[in-house]
Amino acid sequence: MAEKAEELRVLICQGTGGLASGAQAVEDAFRAEFEKHGVEGKVGKRCTVVGTGCRGLCANDVLVDICIPGQEAVTYDFVKPELVTQIVEEHILKGEVVAKKKAGPYYNKFLEKQMRVVFSRCGTIDAESLDDFLAHEGFTGIKKAVKMKPQEVIDEVKKSGLRGRGGGGFPTGVKWGFCAASPGDDKYLICNADEGDPGAFMDRSILEGDPYGLIEGMMIAAYAIGCKNGYVYVRAEYPLAIQRLQKAIDVCYEKGFLGKDCMGLGFDFDLKIKAGAGAFVCGEETALMASIEGERGMPRPRPPFPAVRGLWTKPTNINNVETFANVSFIFYKGADWYSSIGTEGTKGTKIFALTGKIKHTGLVEVPAGITMREVIYDVCGGILNNRKFKAVQAGGPSGGCLPGEAIDAQVDYDSLIKAGAMMGSGGLVVMDETTCMVDIARFFLNFTRAESCGKCVPCRIGLKNMLDILERITEGHGREGDIELLEDMCVDIKKASLCGLGQTAPNPVLSTIRYFRDEYEAHIKDQRCPSNSCKALLKFEVIEEACKKCGLCYKICPVDAIKWEKGEVAIIDKEKCTECTSCYDACRFMAIE
Template identity: 65%
Template sequence: MSAVKSDIIEVHICTGTAGVASGAYEVMDAFNEVFKSKNVPAIVKERECKVKQTGCRGLCERDVLVDIYLPGEEAATYEHVTPDMVQTIVDEHIGEGEPVKKWAAKKSYYDFYRLQKRYVLKDCGVVDPEDIDDYIQLGGYEAIKKVVNEMSPEDVIEEVKKANLRGRGGGGFPSGLKWTFCRKSPGDHKYLVCNADEGDPGAFMDRSIIEGNPHDVIEGMLIAAYAIGCNEGYIYCRAEYPLAIARVKKALRVAEERGYLGDNILGTNFSFKLHLKEGAGAFVCGEETALLASIEGERGMPRPRPPFPAVKGLWQKPTNVNNVETFANLPMIILNGADWYTTIGTEKSKGTKIFALSGKVKSTGLVEVPMGITVKELIYDVGGGIPKKRKFKAVQMGGPSGGCLPEDLLDTPIDYDSLTAAGAMMGSGGVVVMDETNCMVNIAKFFLTFTQRESCGKCIPCRVGTKTMLDILERISDGKGREGDIELLESLAEDIKVSSLCGLGQTAPNPVLTTIRYFRDEYEAHIYDQKCPARECPELIEFVVIDEKCKKCGICYKVCPVDAISWEKGKVAYIDKDKCVKCRECIVNCPFNAID
């Protein structure tokens, strides 16, 4: 973070969803009250003090995060800030120039950002998402000014093609080529749609962008609309994102008031009206034809393609659909040029990618890294590695429709083609890390349960096929697996992939196929040995304490929800098998791996 360029003292407070849930607004109120009170240091009385809300900066587990900007100095960051800490921070840090070390961000906080290249997220955590002037001061809406005053629609499309911007929604289709199809489609009325229906478990990339800097997305949509010859568009965002919805509504209203949306934008002949459509939260509406049906007021179900939306989309008009992150890349491509953009990433995958890093990793949150970084660097250098001294086992990349990669593929570069070749996918950016306590049969079952429930039911391969696969997985994890189950799963998966109507069904079997491909021995152990090697499937395990490993700490006794563990200070714990419900709280929380 850069030094403050003025005499103003600034306090930046993270008010993304995680920050708000952790009490960010209360912390803001506390700073405002302290600054207004008489009991403040002299420097506060002498200078203007500004308390500013910002969007999510990524490391949500440390919220409430607060930055203190003093004139001429680098920002200092505090973690887990509560209102009762505010007076001390003001007195000692702002008043005396001495940061409060016990609350300051630790080394792991800065390590989290060290390898990141924050271009799309550069203003998240800095800009006030509800203040258009703040965005403008940071260069906002300069790109659309350049576009409408200096470039033709064809120039814009060629620049995006030259940048080789691939769609960040999962498929990785070249954006410039997609725009070309829509621009060339006949018709006077065309639509542009932003897909903000982010439904992957544990994914919050698009949500954080649109909460933290909605004007960046709006400007990206303006650039795309100008390029394809479109005068009306929609942001489709699920209603389960109330903070994003509220900030987008305000941003749309203010942008129109300032002349960036509506008729004759910036005094030109270019007009673009942008609406917000709230979705009901169906995962299948992330598929573009289902999304378009939902905007039209129909049930969100996919439609056969062709015709593709670029030819017949919303209300049978040519329509272009891109996701939030794709649009957020556009302003910097226009301002900095395609030549600059292509210096980031790999030969075929340019730019950066935002991931939601979660699971068994020390630092979870939102990260933006250059294409080409390895999976190992993402997990160990950015994420800090595996906690509790446990061993890495696998990483699920690409959300519930992605694939699980084992340890020997940790050096796989993160780009569209390398991940696909390994059996995973870029997807929208969900990354779930697993350690030795995770059962891969259970992981496959978890993700398939999600996609099976979210299937719209329109086509038989997805509706019936995923349910049949799930029944087999449940039987295997219950210790009732049969000879030939593995081969049957593989056969069903391949049939479902090639015959399903939309991307949900076509990718739903991926977790099953990759876990069989890389962890076949675990499936065989469940079926033939009646054992779960990871000791996770309840029907195949019993819990016992290993005497020589037990440190007699009593942690397992404290976390057991059914009082099935006996323990006295200084003695080895004992698990009553009749009371044990196999919830795994003891094995998960034991730091010494003393539960077997």
């Protein structure tokens, strides 16, 4: 440990977001500058450049931490290769922080109310290094678990209060108990990494930033239920996640952590990756199993449930990435510690992916029970351009839209369901006053309709008919009775659909009608979109009394359709206007109708 304290470490975010922003070039620049200046030996005995997993504040990539022995780590954001020379020469060699390039106060605010448990290693260790993982409690959880009887392991998970993080929130220990109690020596364990919600990338970031943590969680589950074979079902659109997880699995086999007599602990467990083609419906566990078996990914009737008759007709347990990642920490620190976090009905932390009209998009991990207001305003900085918060879509396409008055709702399973949404896998899409809620319902329904496997009539035909109605409304052709018809169809489709996709697909429509019925009525009765979002209903006129004469609309117009002079109200030339809405998006004063 003394040697570690004398090590200079440069931590570079190299999740998918970081690499897309140029993290590899930044790493190359640091290595070149270290060699050029002979840094090793001058600042610490060793100098290590580490590619980490996602740091969370994805909108500010590339994020870099400079960790000099005996000093507090300093974070830089928006780092480009050309900035590296200055960081090395001024900060690392001279000890003078490049203040203008350092991450601002918002970065500390971003972390202040978070509680990074599952993400504790993401962004701090080399995601591909087994040694780094072992140095941060790695595989101590499985060592503790095997000293207990399998039923005691299940009881410990029950005691922790962990609920599945994949959407439904079913108690994890109870689920394990069902599979363990099923007769038979051949059982399967599946990790569902088929993360298909628009804007969600929590599981991907865990796989990229802490793949060994997932493996350990699955080993504990395998020991508990008496299983020798496991699969990680991950969508092929996650190449970096697959690459890092496969490397971790290969290293574990090489070191004896997987396979026969894992770690010499007396149990066998084999693990492999199954890459899926990216069908949203394969997030449903029976469709996922059909895909692994080589069949078309379509859901099967339940019962029998997977715990009794699952993969290849054998008892099977399925949890998602975040659930398994939590398991390790329950055994590092104990069930009592874990259950002390969160609310009575939702224990532990929850990871959310925040997108939409928000200042700091990215991933956050917060204790269950924190309010939506704290997540949006305290952690993520509030609404973009300081506009008014209107709604948040919680739970992805299967969730619901919560209005401004529900912003103080607690973020836990029971509170969100009561408010008309759901926790889901953890996607939060934030909307401001420029967002049309009818169009949002249309967007999410279009997604689920396209992703429906078509096996059952309510989902295949019902969602298409609902989408037709919503498209008519957003185009100004809504009819009296459309709202009531949509409500009736939502109820019927939820009741009659075969799987969770159809059973939850109407939720965005129901929640927007519940909270924003006036917007539906304005579209139908007045052929007007209150948010000025539906193109077919836009007038493209400047509201003279609202115009601040700033010229932002004039500067952004791609076809020079706006006439404006300093101190004058802007005028839109409708003959030139292509109705692209660039002016409307640019105007901070809602002065364009």
